[in-house]
Amino acid sequence: MNIIEIDNFSLKIKDKVLFDNVSLKIKEHSWLVLTGNIGSGKSTLLRTICKLNKEHYEGVITYKGKNIVDIPMQEHVKNIGYVMQHAINQFVMPTLEEEIIFALENLCLEPQIIDEKLDYALSITNTQEISTKHIHTLSGGERQRAAFAVALAMGSEVLILDEPFANVDKKTRNSLLTLLKDLNNQGVTIIVCDHEHHLYLNYADTFTYLSDGNLELITNPISKNSNVKLYNNTHSEQILRLENISIQQGNKELLNVDDFHIFKGITTLTGDNGTGKTTLLHAISQLKKYDGKIYFNEEKVKKSRKLYKKISTCLQDAFQQFISLMPREEISMQKDIWEHATLWQERLLKEFDLEKELDKSLYYYSGGQRKLIQLMCLLSQKTELLLLDEPFTHLDERACSFIMDWIEENKRLAGQSFIIVSHRLEPLNNRSDYHIEISNNTLHHIKGDNYGKENN
Incomplete structure (x- = not known):
């Protein structure tokens, strides 16, 4: 079953054509990685799926067969979780704990369920220690983990991540990738936008490349060596x-x-x-x-x-x-x-x-x-x-x-x-x-x- 379908999607911002009759079917429980050149429209596509892009587009995007235009926003944010490129832009409350509670209250959940979901999200992302710290005092990587926690607390069926590991260290990245794989195995559909698609070779099942307004399937994604060999081995001044x-x-x-x-x-x-x-x-x-x-x-x-x-x-x-x-x-x-x-x-x-x-x-x-x-x-x-x-x-x-x-x-x-x-x-x-x-x-x-x- 396809959980998200994009059919004949076209989008032009001012004079620039970003998408030209693009179609894509995303299977339920799959893990898709979207990559492409700078400015090709990757983030725009993700925001459009999440109903956060105000630009007019042609074509149809459906979630479980229903046009997203006809899905109320409160219902849509529960269905599809979203972690932005800049995690700090996602927060409206001063701390992670308050942000999660605020998001869940907007879903009209009972206090007991909110407490359970809060504990679950903080525990699974290992963010208990930073949950009461002001978001502006956290490092870039800590903010990214906090954004993960908010998204996971929502219990969405689809999780969309826009360059989720840009400011995250290798240890945390591997921990979050393992967490995402566990969620994927439990039935969560994952869509990731990242320039470093090789990070997902052991996790994702579909890789696509966005170029010149069209999506292409990457049939043979390449692994890369992440070690750093230094150029100079002698001390200068x-x-x-x-x-x-x-x-x-x-x-x-x-x-x-x-x-x-x-x-x-x-x-x-x-x-x-x-x-x-x-x-x-x-x-x-x-x-x-x-x-x-x-x-x-x-x-x-x-x-x-x-x-x-x-x-x-x-x-x-x-x-x-x-x-x-x-x-x-x-x-x-x-x-x-x-x-x-x-x-x-x-x-x-x-x-x-x-x-x-x-x-x-x-x-x-x-x-x-x-x-x-x-x-x-x-x-x-x-x-x-x-x-x-x-x-x-x-x-x-x-x-x-x-x-x-x-x-x-x-x-x-x-x-x-x-x-x-x-x-x-x-x-x-x-x-x-x-x-x-x-x-x-x-x-x-x-x-x-x-x-x-x-x-x-």
């Missing part, structure tokens, strides 16, 4: 030194670093969700309070306008980075850029079909397109050190490769250094010089065949 650093998160000590050196070049920073990766970047750029001293090129770091000409930060959420909602205005504000940056900007805009889109609001862009504009602006800027927090989120393989080519060019031509926080390691393979891991509340240079040399 030191760019940062951390001395007796202590960072608190509420009453909890997040990081405690006695004496640690970070070298010029490209450094990958990894660690489990909530270990303090983003917090460390914010401390380096003086956006987070800490005890101790941080030295940049042997000079003690102090919050000043001069510092931001030397160190810049790429935030996880591209929206938070922009001053203007119009990309052309954002680009025109740049003053001090690398000599080679103009050529790279032109290449990016042409290669990813963004030349004609610069006068449209950022709300028109897909997550990947916004990320490309954000990175384009930051990689053009003349700074000695660029801190990148999950720069590959929402990017396909082609875009990741392009961005890493640009990063390497900045390193080669201008001597720029980078610290890159990423749970997605493939783009950094044979590109990163060093690998630092946060574990047990401190920093470690990883030693071994696949990673950099030990910190001296």
Whole structure:
């Protein structure tokens, strides 16, 4: 039996055709993975199925044989659970516990049933410890787990996930994949949109590729090696030194670093969700309070306008980075850029079909397109050190490769250094010089065949 059917679906946003008479049948109890290039319309399709897209479309989408247009929204959200690309946008209440209770109360459930579903959702996603914390204090990965908990509490027959593991560490990702497989075995239909379709090879049964308004079946999905082999195995000059650093998160000590050196070049920073990766970047750029001293090129770091000409930060959420909602205005504000940056900007805009889109609001862009504009602006800027927090989120393989080519060019031509926080390691393979891991509340240079040399 088909639980969802898409028949002759066509959708055009302004002058751009996203879908042209697309048809798709999704079987009950199946697991479908949807992939495709940046801006191809993957998220738009998912939002349309969930009745969250206001754009007019042609064709019919049915749930269990009934046109979704005729299904009341309250009933539809119970049938189909949805985890958005940006988990934070899904929350209307300050904590996970309140969010789940609020969502279940909207279904007019009895208090006892609400309590049971709350306990179940928190337990199965291992989110009890973060359930009463304010959502804005959680890490990106913790927010993603929280969004999972809300969706699972609804007990939906279909679960739709839009890039669910973009900010999630490998351990949590594997745990959630196992959980999803158990739910799938129990009869839940799962639809996932992800650029990294190889993550689902042992879980999903159907893989589709969206391109030029059409869906194609992937008959032979390819597995990829997620290990990172480092390019450089020798130490260069030191760019940062951390001395007796202590960072608190509420009453909890997040990081405690006695004496640690970070070298010029490209450094990958990894660690489990909530270990303090983003917090460390914010401390380096003086956006987070800490005890101790941080030295940049042997000079003690102090919050000043001069510092931001030397160190810049790429935030996880591209929206938070922009001053203007119009990309052309954002680009025109740049003053001090690398000599080679103009050529790279032109290449990016042409290669990813963004030349004609610069006068449209950022709300028109897909997550990947916004990320490309954000990175384009930051990689053009003349700074000695660029801190990148999950720069590959929402990017396909082609875009990741392009961005890493640009990063390497900045390193080669201008001597720029980078610290890159990423749970997605493939783009950094044979590109990163060093690998630092946060574990047990401190920093470690990883030693071994696949990673950099030990910190001296």
